[in-house]
Amino acid sequence: MKRVETGEKLKTLARLLREHQPAFALTGAGVSTESGIPDFRSRGEGLWERYDPAEVCSVEALHRDPARFWRFNLRWWRGCREAQPNAAHRALAALERAGLLRGVITQNIDGLHRAAGSTVWEVHGHLRTCRCMRCDRRHDFACLLEQIDDGADVPRCPCGGMLRPDVVLFGDAMGEDYWRATQVLTGCQVLLVVGSSLQVYPVAGLPRLARRLAIVNREPTPYDEEAAVVIHRAAGETLRSLLAELEMEDAGP
Numbered sequence: 080m081k082r083v084e085t086g087e088k089l090k091t092l093a094r095l096l097r098e099h100q101p102a103f104a105l106t107g108a109g110v111s112t113e114s115g116i117p118d119f120r121s122r123g124e125g126l127w128e129r130y131d132p133a134e135v136c137s138v139e140a141l142h143r144d145p146a147r148f149w150r151f152n153l154r155w156w157r158g159c160r161e162a163q164p165n166a167a168h169r170a171l172a173a174l175e176r177a178g179l180l181r182g183v184i185t186q187n188i189d190g191l192h193r194a195a196g197s198t199v200w201e202v203h204g205h206l207r208t209c210r211c212m213r214c215d216r217r218h219d220f221a222c223l224l225e226q227i228d229d230g231a232d233v234p235r236c237p238c239g240g241m242l243r244p245d246v247v248l249f250g251d252a253m254g255e256d257y258w259r260a261t262q263v264l265t266g267c268q269v270l271l272v273v274g275s276s277l278q279v280y281p282v283a284g285l286p287r288l289a290r291r292l293a294i295v296n297r298e299p300t301p302y303d304e305e306a307a308v309v310i311h312r313a314a315g316e317t318l319r320s321l322l323a324e325l326e327m328e329d330a331g332p
């Protein structure tokens with residue numbers, strides 16, 4: 080029953096994308112778990128199931144104990160920088176090349192949609208650069224990693240100021256890409272949500288800007304009731320099947 084049901088839902092999703100444009104994707108950490116990066120709220124496995132984000136990933140935590148902040152976050156941020164795009168990232172980039180998506184609005188900082196070739200709005204920032212909290216100068220994130228690898232507890236700018244990541248931490252204002260995303264979504268006919276619990280505002284309010292909603296997520300979300308189609312399955316296999324349903328070439332694992 081489940082497989083037949085999913086087949087019907089994929090036909091609906093394919094039809095939505097063919098008949099209603101412009102369409103965008105909105106992704107969260109669940110699109111990158113198949114690249115080996117943990118998400119935040121998967122029952123029993125997510126990072127915030129084990130740690131309090133206010134304690135380890137907030138502006139306040141960075142100021143209170145910068146050495147602990149960097150020790151904790153670099154453990155998974157290094158993984159983000161070393162990970163590779165998976166089938167879901169590749170399929171979304173293929174949908175864009177086929178003219179069925181305008182691009183991807185992502186909450187992820189891992190850069191994997193960019194690496195897969197999508198047009199991306201990184202509403203929670205990225206791990207390519209960092210900036211000085213004293214003189215605001217920007218540096219490659221690699222320079223920061225070099226300092227840590229050379230034994231520094233807290234990475235610093237040549238001016239002596241502490242460096243901070245160019246990601247949106249808890250307690251930060253939203254970045255420019257978030258405001259650009261709200262603009263591009265005006266008039267959006269279909270928003271395809273992939274791998275997000277849709278629990279963290281203001282991004283969790285973006286689905287309200289779209290005329291129609293489609294959700295591919297392993298677990299239920301607060302928007303399931305109002306979505307035109309909801310598929311509670313893994314992103315990689317589901318998006319590869321969507322490409323097949325659209326008679327598009329497989330974009331690979």
Ligand code: APR
Nearest residue numbers: 107108109112118119120186274275276296297298313314
């Ligand atoms: N395929 C489909 N869905 C998946 C997969 C997968 N392979 N792996 C996980 N999921 C689902 C989980 O069931 C979960 O509902 O993806 C969702 C991920 O939700 P979260 O962990 O809450 O991640 P996200 O929605 O991106 O969180 C938003 O919260 O902590 C902040 O800044 C952080 O950007 C993050 C924001």
